[in-house]
Amino acid sequence: MKALLNQAKGFLKYIKWFWILFGSGILLMVLVFLLASWGVFGKLPTFEILENPQTKLATEFISSDGETLGKIFLEDNRTDVSYDAIPEHVVNALIATEDARFEDHAGIDARGTIRAFAFLGKKGGASTISQQLARQLFVGLKRRDLVGRLTQKIKEWVIATRLERNYTKEEIIAMYFNIYDFGNNADGIRSAARIYFGKEPQDLRVEEGAMLVGMFKNSSLYNPRPHRNPEGTRNRRNVVLAQMSKYGYLDKKIKDSLQELPLKINFNPESHNEGLATYFRMYMQRFWLRNWVKNNPKPDGSEYNIYLDGLKIYTTIDSRMQKNAEEAVVEHMKRLQAEFFVQNTPERNPTTPFLDLEDFQIENIIERAMKTSERWRSMDRRGISENEIRASFRKETEMKVFDWNSDSYEKDTIMTPIDSIKYYKTFLRTAMMSMEPQTGHVKAWVGGVDYKHFQYDNVIQGARQAGSTFKPFVYAAAIDQLRYSPCDSLPDTQYCIEAGKHGNVDIWCPKNSDGKYSLEKKTLKNALANSVNTITAQLIDQVGPGSVVDIAKNMGLSREMLEVPSIALGTPDMNVFEMVGAYGTFANQGVYVEPVLITRIEDRNGAVLYEYVPKTRDVLSKDVAYTMVNLMQGVTEAGSGTRLRHAWAGKNHVYEEVVTGYPYQFTNPIAGKTGTTQNQSDGWFMGMVPNLVTGVWVGGEERATHFKTLNYGQGATMALPIWALYMKANYANEELSISTDAFEEPEDLSINVDCTKVVEKQKKEVDVEDDLEELDF
Incomplete structure (x- = not known):
């Protein structure tokens, strides 16, 4: 019995120590938790931070149809769900x-x-x-x-x-x-x-x-x-x-x-160089948003961080139309570039890719490109001498370059940086923007053929001579001030504006693109459709360059324009962004609406930080605007834009076969204007349907990079096909609701736009004159 009691005491002793150790462990754990909560093992987040942990969130660009176009971020490409x-x-x-x-x-x-x-x-x-x-x-x-x-x-x-x-x-x-x-x-x-x-x-x-x-x-x-x-x-x-x-x-x-x-x-x-609307997103990141955050601080006075604060940017871009635009650019530019390479081989053109330049002029272009390159700037910032920098441009190095024939449009190669400069000068560039004229909402924006390799945004950064796409502003001034009708006629003869008139220094006698004069009277509709320079010169002489400049500026063209008669032929440099906004005035019954890119901005919690307010102004009467639309419809019905209406067959030099080059065959009302500048350096097409205005420009980075002849170098060949491919794809998607209707005619239209009676009357007058000549004989 005594032995059993001793065993029990010994067992109780172990139990006692077990509970002591167990309790000590619990107390130790509690102590450890207390010490940790007091920050002994390192700082812990406060209650406020636990309530709202501030993770780094990317800024997200959202299309008008609810799709994510892309994001901007430094390290974390995060969007919470x-x-x-x-x-x-x-x-x-x-x-x-x-x-x-x-x-x-x-x-x-x-x-x-x-x-x-x-x-x-x-x-x-x-x-x-x-x-x-x-x-x-x-x-x-x-x-x-x-x-x-x-x-x-x-x-x-x-x-x-x-x-x-x-x-x-x-x-x-x-x-x-x-x-x-x-x-x-x-x-x-x-x-x-x-x-x-x-x-x-x-x-x-x-x-x-x-x-x-x-x-x-x-x-x-x-x-x-x-x-x-x-x-x-x-x-x-x-x-x-x-x-x-x-x-x-x-x-x-x-x-x-x-x-x-x-x-x-x-x-x-997902990166800044990839995805939809790269040029648009980078413009927003580098310019629009940076300007916005400077002028719209947080409640505490600090600036929003567009890389970390998780802003949601609701854009006007339609992802479906943007995709159509980018695909249209790639499809046409790939073919056009192939033809350009065929025509500008070193055998055919020793100064390729430039035309009409002396060796010293080419050297100046390369010199300028070297000094504005990222390589030069980066080495200069590191304190490297100019001689060493120049030497680096002549050392072969591995690099990735743009290539239309590669699946990813990129290939690995070895060349010197100076040769890569020459290589990139051979590529034609482009710009395209599409806008809803009634709201100003920009629906598509393509600043070039490939953002990764061509980061200059030709939609808004670039500016090139507008060529004949500027002529509608001259016609608008004449119709507005002189009440001209599309049916009124002027003679296609040599026309000179004297020295000193309108601030001119010399006598200006413009020639038509073919250097000839028909010596016949042409209606304004026919003259604009066929870009007759002599008649445009007569119009600007009658209204004065100042009136044309005033109208153009009221329609959103903010760049400097000298008040001289030669602007009638499109000598001022313009960008696609402003040209589309200006043409929108014609389609919107004379009311200019400033192009809109962003509808609102929200913070990470959904609070609205910005909402756009439309900016509009009346520029033209409804009668004048509709008359201008009617005039430009003539371009696609009987002028340089008629290839939109018919299939055209011709020989493709690249594939050495007869192909259908323009299988568009649109039947709906389209107003537009082609433009081609001197030496075919720039090709333009501005196209309009009632609810969509689109502008396209194509040209080389240097004006000396161009086609030798008008056959390929005109706006109807360089730029118009992009518009056509884009619109074909838009019309194929009925959800986009792109109009096929006629442009709305104002009630009680005071300007005659029906030229059929005028043509019949002119024909009768010609017949009577012929009869009188026979009687005299």
């Missing part, structure tokens, strides 16, 4: 793989923690989703030293429990998906879904969601990009699918069938 925007199967995949008891714990999984300590992590870790979120948001990367790892884990525990108190389980899940870096600028679930699969998160399939969840283990190791680790990535995806089946989220048969599927990705990298 709500829990409701994440498919249930993706949430289930995360819980099954990373934290099966997520719904049951308060931030720390006790069972998992004990298991991790007992087996030293060999049977799985103990980090809950809340702990992993704490690490991502506030703690940082894993420490390698033992003490650092322990203190970091303690901080994770404390922050995880605080997150659980401040947020719902759904909010924690959403934050975790939004914060994770999936690699390749795929920050957060939305960017990952768009970059790896080309879709929004809510459209992810089960196997796609499983692949993304698999990347939480290691987004670099299990990255689906080709040639990375396809087998490992597929195996990791299948582990996630297996976990989903294990915890009842996925039927076993479905799991087996999904595991058999190969990896399928639709890789769409």
Whole structure:
């Protein structure tokens, strides 16, 4: 009996020590948590920061039809989505793989923690989703030293429990998906879904969601990009699918069938150089937004950061029309460039790609290009001498250059930087903008053929001679002041404006493009349709250059225009942006509407920071505007734009076969004007239907880079096909509602635009004169 009592006392002794140690452990854990919460192991986020963690968010450009055009960011290409925007199967995949008891714990999984300590992590870790979120948001990367790892884990525990108190389980899940870096600028679930699969998160399939969840283990190791680790990535995806089946989220048969599927990705990298509307987005980033943030500070007086503050920029661009515009540019420019290369070989043109230049002039062009290049500026900033900089331009180096014949329009090569300058001078450039004239909303914007290699935006940065596209402003002044009708006639004969008149210095006697005069009277409609220079000269002589400049400026052309008669033929430099806005005045019954790019800006919380206010002014009466539209309809009915109406067959030098070059055959009313400048340096086409005005320019970077003849060098050949291809694609999509109707005629139109009676009367007068001549004989 005594022995039994001694045994019991000894057992009680062990129990006593067990509870002492256990209680001490609990007290130690409480003490550790208290010390951590007091900041002994490092600073912890405040309650206010926990309530509103400030992650870096990219600024997002959103099209008028609700699509993301692109983003701007420095490091994090992140756009948050709500829990409701994440498919249930993706949430289930995360819980099954990373934290099966997520719904049951308060931030720390006790069972998992004990298991991790007992087996030293060999049977799985103990980090809950809340702990992993704490690490991502506030703690940082894993420490390698033992003490650092322990203190970091303690901080994770404390922050995880605080997150659980401040947020719902759904909010924690959403934050975790939004914060994770999936690699390749795929920050957060939305960017990952768009970059790896080309879709929004809510459209992810089960196997796609499983692949993304698999990347939480290691987004670099299990990255689906080709040639990375396809087998490992597929195996990791299948582990996630297996976990989903294990915890009842996925039927076993479905799991087996999904595991058999190969990896399928639709890789769409997001960067400033790629995606839709790159020229538009970069203009907004570099100019429009920078100016806006300077003049619209935050409530605390600081500036918004367009790279970090998660602004949402709602644009007027329509993603479908933008896509049509970019495809039209590529399709035509690729063919036009091929023809240009055929005509400008060194054998045919020793000074290719330039025409009519002396050697010293070419050297000056190359010299200027060298000194304005990024290479020169970068080396100069580093203090490198000019001699060394010049020498570097003659050393061969590996580089990627633009190439129309490569699948990605880019090829690897070795050449000297100075040769690359000459190489790029051989490429024709382009600009295109499309606008809704009634609202001023810009629907498409293409500043060049490829932003990565040609970053100069010819829509708004570039300015080139307008050529005959300027003539409508002369005609508008004449109709407005002199009440001319499209049916009125003027003689096509040599016409000179005397020295001193209108501030002119010399006598100006413009010739027609073919150097000939018909010596006949031509209606204004016929004269504009065929760009008869002599008649345009007579009109500006009658109204004066000042009147033309006033009208042009009221229609949005802000560039300097000398008040001299020669501006009638389009000598002033204009950009596509302002020209489209000006032509919109004709289509909008004489009311100028300033082009609009942004409708509103919101902050990351949806608060509206900016809303546009339309800027309009009355410039022309409805009668004059409609008359001008009627005149320009003549361009596509009987002038230089008639190829829009008919299929044209001709020989293509590139493919050495007869092809249908202009298979457009539009039948709806179209008003427009072609333009070609001296030596074919610039080709323009301005085209209008009632609810869409579009301008296109094509030319070389240097004016000396051009086609030798009008056959390919005129606006109707260089620029008009882009408009036609674009409009064909627009009309093919009925959802865009591009008008095929006639332009609206004002009530009680006071100007006669029906020239059929005038033509009949002129014909009768000619017949009578012929009869009288016969009688005299």
